[in-house]
């Protein structure tokens with residue numbers, strides 16, 4: 498059967514991911530491990546580059562269209578390098594009605610970037626998420642894995658300064 502997997506040898510993935518893929522390939526229905534493999538690539542490399550997805554396609558013998566399809570379907574995958582501090586604003590209903598959109602606007606102004614972008618110095622990026630399951634704390638902001646609940650507009654800057662943001666120097670601090 499012909500396969501539209503990437504057939505060019507690519508070597509951008511670190512050895513631990515290659516080893517994990519080999520483990521998955523040895524299992525039954527190895528294709529079903531595509532999402533865990535892509536998650537590992539993102540966790541390790543920060544985002545999914547075209548080259549890394551091509552290498553996954555080649556090593557797992559999964560058509561590249563399927564790899565791209567899966568990666569674009571799930572909102573937690575990202576195709577651009579993210580900041581050292583990934584600031585995620587929950588835009589689920591509970592957070593939205595409690596002002597998450599205003600929190601998002603304040604973050605965009607302070608960092609001078611849009612949602613989905615990263616500051617020039619690579620320090621901060623802004624993303625939005627659907628409900629993260631902490632509605633009682635709405636509105637919720639995450640900085641990497643750290644959860645900030647009941648976020649008030651006046652506290653947004655402090656969340657950033659806790660992570661090295663210096664308003665006087667802008668996001669390049």
Ligand code: FES
Nearest residue numbers: 587589592628631
């Ligand atoms: S809506 Fe934001 S945590 Fe549920």
